[in-house]
Amino acid sequence: MASSNQPATPARQLRADAARNREAVLCAAREVFAESGLDSPLEEIARRARVGIGTLYRRFPSREHLIAAALVGKITEYADAAENALGEADPWAGLSGFVRKICALQAGDRGLADLLLMTMATSGEIEAIRERANRAATELIARAKAAGTVRPDLTGEDLLLMMIANSSIAAAAGRDAPCAQPRFVALMLESFQPRPDSALPRPPSAAEMRRVMTRLAAAYGCHADPAAAAELCGGHPPQSSLGQPAAH
Amino acid sequence: MASSNQPATPARQLRADAARNREAVLCAAREVFAESGLDSPLEEIARRARVGIGTLYRRFPSREHLIAAALVGKITEYADAAENALGEADPWAGLSGFVRKICALQAGDRGLADLLLMTMATSGEIEAIRERANRAATELIARAKAAGTVRPDLTGEDLLLMMIANSSIAAAAGRDAPCAQPRFVALMLESFQPRPDSALPRPPSAAEMRRVMTRLAAAYGCHADPAAAAELCGGHPPQSSLGQPAAH
DNA sequence: CGCTAGCCGGAGGCTTTGCTCCACATCGGC
DNA sequence: GCCGATGTGGAGCAAAGCCTCCGGCTAGCG
Numbered sequence: 001m002a003s004s005n006q007p008a009t010p011a012r013q014l015r016a017d018a019a020r021n022r023e024a025v026l027c028a029a030r031e032v033f034a035e036s037g038l039d040s041p042l043e044e045i046a047r048r049a050r051v052g053i054g055t056l057y058r059r060f061p062s063r064e065h066l067i068a069a070a071l072v073g074k075i076t077e078y079a080d081a082a083e084n085a086l087g088e089a090d091p092w093a094g095l096s097g098f099v100r101k102i103c104a105l106q107a108g109d110r111g112l113a114d115l116l117l118m119t120m121a122t123s124g125e126i127e128a129i130r131e132r133a134n135r136a137a138t139e140l141i142a143r144a145k146a147a148g149t150v151r152p153d154l155t156g157e158d159l160l161l162m163m164i165a166n167s168s169i170a171a172a173a174g175r176d177a178p179c180a181q182p183r184f185v186a187l188m189l190e191s192f193q194p195r196p197d198s199a200l201p202r203p204p205s206a207a208e209m210r211r212v213m214t215r216l217a218a219a220y221g222c223h224a225d226p227a228a229a230a231e232l233c234g235g236h237p238p239q240s241s242l243g244q245p246a247a248h
Numbered sequence: 249m250a251s252s253n254q255p256a257t258p259a260r261q262l263r264a265d266a267a268r269n270r271e272a273v274l275c276a277a278r279e280v281f282a283e284s285g286l287d288s289p290l291e292e293i294a295r296r297a298r299v300g301i302g303t304l305y306r307r308f309p310s311r312e313h314l315i316a317a318a319l320v321g322k323i324t325e326y327a328d329a330a331e332n333a334l335g336e337a338d339p340w341a342g343l344s345g346f347v348r349k350i351c352a353l354q355a356g357d358r359g360l361a362d363l364l365l366m367t368m369a370t371s372g373e374i375e376a377i378r379e380r381a382n383r384a385a386t387e388l389i390a391r392a393k394a395a396g397t398v399r400p401d402l403t404g405e406d407l408l409l410m411m412i413a414n415s416s417i418a419a420a421a422g423r424d425a426p427c428a429q430p431r432f433v434a435l436m437l438e439s440f441q442p443r444p445d446s447a448l449p450r451p452p453s454a455a456e457m458r459r460v461m462t463r464l465a466a467a468y469g470c471h472a473d474p475a476a477a478a479e480l481c482g483g484h485p486p487q488s489s490l491g492q493p494a495a496h
Numbered sequence: 497c498g499c500t501a502g503c504c505g506g507a508g509g510c511t512t513t514g515c516t517c518c519a520c521a522t523c524g525g526c
Numbered sequence: 527g528c529c530g531a532t533g534t535g536g537a538g539c540a541a542a543g544c545c546t547c548c549g550g551c552t553a554g555c556g
Contacts, residue, residue: 014502014503015501015503015552015553016553016554017504017552017553018503018553021503021504041542041543042543042544042545043542046505051504051505052505052506053505053506054503054504054505054506054545054546054547054548055503055505057544057545057546058503063544117420157428158431158435161417161431161432161435164413164417164420165413165416165417165432166413167416168412168413168415169413172365172412172464173452173456173460174463176456176459176460176463177452177453177456177457177459177460179449179450179452179456180405180409180451180452180456180457180460182449183409183448183450183452184409184413186448186449187406187409187436187440187448188435188439190439190446190448191435191436191438191439192435193443195441195443198438200434200435201427201430201431201434202427202431203427203428203431204421204425204427204428204431205425208421208424208425208428209425209428211425212420212421212422212424212425212428215420215422215424216420262532263522263523263531263532263533264523264524265522265523265532265533265534266532266534269533269534289514290514290515291514299534299535300534300535300536301514301515301535301536302515302516302517302518302533302534302535302536303533303534303535305515306533306534311514469514497556498556499554499555499556500552500553500554500555501552501553501554502552502553502554503550503551503553504549504550504551504552505548505549505550505551506547506548507546507547508545508546508547509544509545509546509547510543510544510545510546511543511544512541512542513541513542514539514540514541514542515538515539515540516537516538516539516540517536517538517539518535518536518537519534519535520535521532521533521534521535522531522532522533522534523530523531523533524530524531524532525528525529525530526527526528526529
């Protein structure tokens, strides 16, 4: 068993009809996830793709595989936004533009909003892209700090908190209050700016936020513990060769 | 079919054992709601109260009735916090203390956090208390604006946005990142302070936010449309115009 | 063409949750 | 202590989702 981590493209060439169906599922998944988030019923996706539920499961053995395959493109947009922002001459313009951009992305796609807040243990590809975005975002903050246009105690974790908040506001306000989300982002950006004599309580650590993201993943039915993840990938659970991994 | 709006206290004297059970259910409900939010399974509440599910439904014919009965006390704390803050001499100390207080309340009780973001069409009592809090909060903002310690374009709707955000951060971070929620509140308070030459996009209207709260209520299985609500109360659906006091 | 590996759909088992209904138990006035 | 009004528990039905399995279909190679 070659342990290719997860087939972003199917292992071998699919038959023409199968490939067509696979694409239809991905397309429907993008639609449904965007509308209703990553915990949408998979049956709804199959229905919209005009495909049996069995077909969906054959192509994507778990929800996480489907999520990863459907949203690589979208999360790449996110990473690209971060790196493009580094090209901006003015550090504050770069950072604030990036913040507005990703918050708008979240507001426009509930699936992406969810994905940006969780870790996908089974998809190295997604995590690599996220890491790329993280590096760029950290650099964006560092530059703005150096230029004195951002409060010196701002951290990358603050950006993540903002994204959690933005995601819930976008989900709650939706079309009922379309100006809520931009308003909130503007307020957050105000809070990022430096202000003399104002100290913030200490931020959460990167490790803490990683744990948060792992728990959020679990809430969407994505098992982030290594054993379950490995099993899902067809890999070997650590210490392999036990009859069955304990997790069920 | 008596059309008493909703029995905050049971219609007539309950038998001793029944009253004891009712109290046990309320107590369990407060626990479970606090831990897991207003969408917790009612069976879990019955189980923890060591009571049959039938008993729970007999006493509280719908989830909304149970929520209202279990959380009147908590939401009263919220309204009291607002009114007490009006007693504070320094307007900014009053407002910021209030904000920190309610956000801490939300962080400590997921049920309350949820309740503060939704309208309870079937419980005039809850809505009256909320209205009391709204009036006080509006006054708090007005005072702080007058004193120049808060940005002039801040509105009551911004407070609600903050509460939505705070609720989701508290829920996500939980015990994994206990400093996340205070950190976020501190940032929001920074954004409330005045800053020359900074304009915010226009805030959502009160009516829009009311619609948002109604939809959030529906998400917890609370039917907020007048017809369903009235039916649930055994009252008459149409015409009666005494509905909610319009916020503001 | 004909054949088969590969693919398809959805029936159906399982779990969770909501809510109803009724045979039985208990309280408490007399 | 009797006995009916009152209360109790949980069996049971329905709906929604997850996921597996298998009888039948077809694409596309030879």
